């Protein structure tokens with residue numbers, strides 16, 4: 441097994457000669473101090489052992505700076521590991537594809553991976569299991585995937601050696617890149633985690649993909665947030681995207697520009713999907729519909745935002761099953777990359793699509809639906825929309841995705857939230873085992 445760690449070698453004492461025996465004060469002490477010396481030496485060695493050789497599968501201490509979460513030690517490699525990778529990525533139908541799914545233990549990643557596996561494609565997951573939200577939910581999703589034969593490799597998209605190894609073991613035809621630092625408001629708390637995952641991590645992945653032979657086609661998660669402060673609705677892919685309201689949005693917009701560069705220079709086939717507030721079972725606890733449910737059930741007040749002059753705050757909430765269909769449509773229509781050996785042989789496909797529901801719903805209405813489904817009245821604190829990255833309104837024009845991907849959302853918010861609430865109550869035992 442190969443141990444991968446980002447810890448600097450500098451942390452290990454490299455000058456053993458500095459402990460010179462002839463100058464040691466212990467050397468001149470009486471032999472009665474020897475057992476004491478032996479005890480403290482053993483204790484010291486014990487600490488060193490625990491620090492450097494602790495099991496990679498046991499979670500490392502939580503860093504106070506979450507942007508440094510990738511400093512965790514991951515374990516990968518070896519014949520048994522490679523066998524699992526190969527078996528998970530094996531295509532089981534004649535026209536199937538082999539897909540590396542990054543962020544596979546995430547909300548969208550889990551659903552997309554399961555759907556690909558169900559139709560016979562080869563799927564290998566990759567996830568760093570960071571603690572941005574409750575990692576036990578990610579572990580539960582991983583268990584679900586493993587039951588259907590999907591191996592989720594534990595590692596970070598910033599780890600080039602790991603990514604290269606994966607492509608060495610499996611010639612993936614496609615990459616579904618969903619690993620990211622999500623959340624609009626959290627970007628003010630931990631800006632560097634967005635740069636680390638959404639920019640550095642994405643570039644690292646593209647560097648490995650550009651050198652892979654054959655190069656895969658890449659479909660990746662952009663965001664509706666790139667429309668930023670735009671007021672013209674519905675949002676169309678042709679609209680400007682140069683006034684982001686959050687650092688999250690700015691990093692997703694940067695991702696779109698980075699995609700353009702790698703397509704232009706190296707011939708990578710790239711499709712960006714602008715997701716619109718995706719919700720559903722196995723969702724993200726940091727999203728409003730999820731923590732509203734938790735707080736309503738606990739009788740805790742929720743903050744419901746409104747715009748200036750009591751303006752409506754609304755989202756084009758999009759149900760996960762519709763998003764999965766859009767992702768599969770994007771993979772199925774993705775053309776091959778055109779480069780090899782890091783050089784382009786011809787123009788490659790470069791696309792971006794809105795994946796929304798095309799029917800914005802006010803957040804106040806979302807709360808009313810939850811109240812009915814949970815049979816509990818919410819304690820609403822109406823608050824002015826804080827200036828922390830949120831935009832007032834989103835609405836997708838999906839004609840392009842409809843035409844080119846066959847994308848057609850079919851789930852309204854009432855129906856989708858009903859499915860979410862049923863899952864939530866089952867997963868958290870009727871809300872008694874509260875989400876953390």
Ligand SMILES: O=C(O)[C@H]1O[C@H](OP(=O)(O)OP(=O)(O)OC[C@H]2O[C@@H](n3ccc(=O)[nH]c3=O)[C@H](O)[C@@H]2O)[C@H](O)[C@@H](O)[C@H]1O
Pocket residue numbers: 622623624662663664665715716717718726727728729743744745753754755803830832
């Ligand atoms: O489409 C996207 O690209 C993004 O979608 C999601 O962002 P948002 O649309 O902002 O979802 P979410 O936080 O659930 O807030 C929903 C609504 O509740 C309002 N809201 C929120 C919190 C609160 O306390 N009160 C409140 O009224 C709030 O003002 C908003 O109107 C993803 O998190 C993000 O990762 C990205 O993928």
